[in-house]
Amino acid sequence: MTALVRYLFTVLLLSxxxxxxxxxFTGxxxxxxxxxxGPLTATYGSAAGAMLVCSVWLTMALVGLEDRAHRSVVVVNAGGHPRALAGWVVTAVLACLPPxxxxxxxxxxxxxxSPAPADLLxxxxxxxxCAFTGIAIGLVCSPLVFRRQGYALVLALVLLxxxxxxxxxxxxxALLVDLQSTSRSADLLGSTAVLLAAAAGVLAAGAAITYAIAVRK
Known part of the structure; x- marks a missing residue:
């Protein structure tokens, strides 16, 4: 898995x-x-919305780096579709960390x-x-599911x-509503952690849907 993630990350950087x-995202x-x-909660809400768009685009770009034949080679060398898909997911998560x-x-x-530790957390x-949710959308709209990226783009916009x-x-x-309506970061840490866990579940569901369709194809 480490070699696969290193390979995918290298190809992404070189491309x-x-x-x-x-x-x-920066713009x-x-x-x-x-x-x-104003309150940092609302500011970080805006930053999270930007991350949502960035992660969708980044994931679609990552999976679409190679054509269908080369992706098949990656799957074979990775040891099957599950390991290859896990490699794409891990690489996408790592690629979202710098942004x-x-x-x-x-x-x-x-x-x-004047940020406090609670604000940064x-x-x-x-x-x-937002990154986990965006990666899930990016996987479902990637070339693993759609051969025609025009359809994928339309679906990505609809899901966004x-x-x-x-x-x-x-x-x-729910996250954006909470961040816009509450100015104290400490009051939101618990509920936001629950939403983060829910987003991880969305990512797992997106990966499962992508796997099921990719295997059938």
Whole structure:
């Protein structure tokens, strides 16, 4: 597994396909948090929304790095579809960690805040919740499921809108509502941890759906 993740991460870095989603994420952070002096909960909510979009794009780019034949070679060398899919998931999570760190630090640079440890922990939970949900969407909309990326893009946009507008019915929607309505980070740490666990479940479900469809194909 370590060799597979190292290989996928190296291919992603050499391809430079990570640049577009990372630059989009940075641009959204700059626009949404520039000159901000309000509660950090709302600021980290904006950063988490940017992470959601970035993680979807990054995952789709990661899985789509190679054509169908080369992906088959990766599956065989990995020891089967489960290990190959696990490698893509782990690599996607690792690829989201640097933007997540930027999502914690850049709002403090762009705005005027005095963060407490609870603020940083809440920001990390929010970033990971959106990253896990975005990776799940990215897997379901990846070339493992769709051969025509036009259809995949439409579905990705629909799923993004669904998780953002569902509010209490999705971890991301509930998270953003909580971050916008509460100004004390310490009051949200417990509920956000529950939402993070729910997002991990969404990621597992997305991986299971992707696996079932990829194996049938």
């Amino acid at each position: 430079q396909r990570y640049l577009a989603p990372v630059l989009l 959204l952070l700059a626009v949404l948090t520039s000159n901000d002096s 997540a760190a930027a999502g914690l630090v850049l709002p403090l640079v762009f705005g005027s805040h 809440l920001g990390l939970e929010a970033q990971l919740t 809108a669904a998780v953002l507008l569902a509010r209490t019915r999705s971890p991301v929607g």
